Amino acid sequence: MNTVINSASKFHQTALLRTGQLRIQHAQRPLIEALNWEVSAGQFWCVLGRNGAGKTSLLNVVAGLAQPAGGRIHLHGKALDAITPHELARVRGLLQQHQIDTFSSSVIDTVLAGRFPWRDSSSWGNNEQDRRVALAALAALNMQQHAQRDVLHLSGGERQRVALATLLTQAPELLLLDEPTSHQDIPAQMTMMRFLRTLAEQQGKALIASCHDINLAARFATHALLLGEGECWQGRVADVLNVANLERVFGSGFERVETVQGAVYLAR
Numbered sequence: 001m002n003t004v005i006n007s008a009s010k011f012h013q014t015a016l017l018r019t020g021q022l023r024i025q026h027a028q029r030p031l032i033e034a035l036n037w038e039v040s041a042g043q044f045w046c047v048l049g050r051n052g053a054g055k056t057s058l059l060n061v062v063a064g065l066a067q068p069a070g071g072r073i074h075l076h077g078k079a080l081d082a083i084t085p086h087e088l089a090r091v092r093g094l095l096q097q098h099q100i101d102t103f104s105s106s107v108i109d110t111v112l113a114g115r116f117p118w119r120d121s122s123s124w125g126n127n128e129q130d131r132r133v134a135l136a137a138l139a140a141l142n143m144q145q146h147a148q149r150d151v152l153h154l155s156g157g158e159r160q161r162v163a164l165a166t167l168l169t170q171a172p173e174l175l176l177l178d179e180p181t182s183h184q185d186i187p188a189q190m191t192m193m194r195f196l197r198t199l200a201e202q203q204g205k206a207l208i209a210s211c212h213d214i215n216l217a218a219r220f221a222t223h224a225l226l227l228g229e230g231e232c233w234q235g236r237v238a239d240v241l242n243v244a245n246l247e248r249v250f251g252s253g254f255e256r257v258e259t260v261q262g263a264v265y266l267a268r
């Protein structure tokens, strides 16, 4: 089943990302089948599903870093495989689940790497405008005071925020985020999700984040894609996240509790 309940964005009527009959599989095991999906500017999608459901695989395929088993992916109406890597880097960016650093680098130099798609010469990293963009990204994530530190010495949560600052510095229209809150403590998770929502609502970015926290998704995302076994549900969060769908996807009981912050879902 592939239930579509999309709402128009206030930013663009046409989809930034469109998939048609998208199929993803690994070693003959189908993960996603016949996914018809549209993501527009101003939308913040959370992708939810059990471990191994295919969330990371989907992000990698949409990013153009892995091949689908079938179907079509278009960005701004153009087939993904017809877009040059340079052009692609200006349209979409990926925050990976894990950051692996193998040598020392300052935080500011690491974040400046995000400017690479926008530079046309070997002066990369020396431009004052680039530094301003990188420092603003660090400030947005409350990391500006760490600009001169070595990335090898950061905590997991700090390193994840530096990676997001690098993505903000890259400034793509579509941000693909693989578990962006996985290393954040509870207050930092709230700050992060609120910030991501702001990117969609106020800057017109399109965001797709894989997420294990149903309640963070329910509270901050505008849309959800729920990946089940051979079926998925998609649409506005309020239409997709409900006890029946969650029980079907996760295979355990859920209770919906109304709070002043909205509905929360408790696993039983």
Ligand SMILES: Nc1ncnc2c1ncn2[C@@H]1O[C@H](COP(=O)(O)OP(=O)(O)OP(=O)(O)O)[C@@H](O)[C@H]1O
Residues within 6 Å of the ligand: 026, 027, 031, 049, 050, 051, 052, 053, 054, 055, 056, 057, 058, 210
């Ligand atoms: N390169 C690969 N080769 C073979 N199988 C793979 C490969 N990458 C992922 N898989 C398998 O595909 C399935 C989906 O993996 P994926 O990482 O996309 O799931 P996920 O939903 O992101 O999981 P999690 O919630 O645990 O992060 C898993 O069973 C995984 O073992």
